[in-house]
Amino acid sequence: MRKYLVFIPGGLAACLGIAMAALSVKQPAHRPAPAITLERTQERIERGRYLYEQVAHCAGCHNERDWDKFSAPTQPGRTGAGFAFPEELGLPGKVVAPNLTSDRETGLGKWSDGEIVRAIREGVSRDGRALFPFMPYSQYRSMSDEDVFSIVAYVRTLPAVRKQQPATELNFPVSLLVKFEPKPVDGKVNPPPKSDRRAYGEYLVKMGNCIECHSQAEKGEIAGGKEFAGGREFPINGFVVRSANITPDEETGIGKWSEDRFVAKFKGYANMNQGNAPKHTQANFTLMPWIEMASMPEEDLRAIYMYLRTVKPVYNSVEVHPPLSLAQTQ
Known part of the structure; x- marks a missing residue:
């Protein structure tokens, strides 16, 4: 029996190697991109602008945003040009939000409308690769057909910006695990009626x-039982901010609001814009798109x-703008 045991470590390593090789070439679950050409009505474009910029x-x-100013407003002429996330965020590799403008070489100029729709809601790139879910396509799966069509219609109007963004490069094992995230959207997706205020x-x-x-x-996962309770820390551009508790807890959330x-x-x-926004300081630094x-x-x-x-109230006292010396030691 003992002579066979010596082969087990090698056998396990071989099996592991085969599994890793299989995962490295695995394609995410996906369907062909919808063969659609969207009508770019003014109503659809304006709805898309609203969703793209605000919701x-x-x-x-x-x-491309001005990180020196409050709420990091968009720099003039740089809508959709893309952004490379800073290393201090602690992401699993180099993560880049790509150029979405109509430039054919560095943007979406060669993409079909259906390919963009699929990328937004299903997390699959034009070439079939899984997108890193920093773009929350798991949430966007519930986005209605008309709303995702509106976003695409608006994106198609963005002036071309020639800017080659680097490719996202994820660290192992996230580079393999991300392939299990995309899921096809089956059937028509409708929004809830606005009359149902809670559902909407x-x-x-x-x-x-x-x-x-x-x-x-x-x-890398949302802490169970702490949904919407805030406290997530974001160190960017030399400043640190923690998200607020927005549960209905009356002491530490917005329960008394x-x-x-x-x-x-x-x-x-409402009267703040890129031109008059104050400078960011540790006391006012925010990622919240207030503007x-x-x-x-x-x-x-x-x-x-x-x-x-209606969400679960969670007691969680958050110091949104901690002293830098304190934030940097935690």
Whole structure:
């Protein structure tokens, strides 16, 4: 018996090697891109602009932003030009939000409408590769057909910006595990009626992926039981901010906020823009797109508030702007 045991370590290594080789060539679950050419109506383009800039906030990752200013407004003429995320965020490799403009060499100029739709909702690139889910396609799967069509229609209007972004390069084993993330969207997807304020608010919160920033993470996953409770730390550009607790906890969240106060918090930035935004300091540093979201319709903000009132209250006191010396030691 003992003579056979000496072969086990080698056998296990061989099996592991075969499995790794198989995973390295595995393609994510996907379907052919829809063969569609979208009509670019003005209504659809304007809806797409709203979703791109404010609700889904594609602008937060795909625009070149002015990180020296409050809320990091978009630099003039750099909408959709792409962005390489800084190393201090602790991502599993080099993660890049690609150029979305109509440039044929460095942007989406050669992509079909259906390929862009598939990438947004299903997480599959034009060549069949799995996209890193920093773009929250698991949340976007519930985005309605008309809303994703509107985003694509708007993106198609972006002036070409010739900027070759580097490719995303993920560390092992994430580079293999990410292949299991994409899932095809089957059938027609409709939005909930606006008359159902809670359901529509949940729809907007999912599209905004609010849960990602406003929840602590453990080993790359949202910590169970702490959804929307804040505390996630973001070190960027020499500053540190922690996301706020937006659960209805009355002591540490927004449980004592009225609906009007919630709306007023957003509307308070309505007169701020890239030109007059103050400089970022440790006391005001934020990734929250206040400048863009200030122009959201009140009915959408009220729907978001309605939904957040129904999530589980979590006691979690957060110092949103910790002293840098304290943040850097934690």
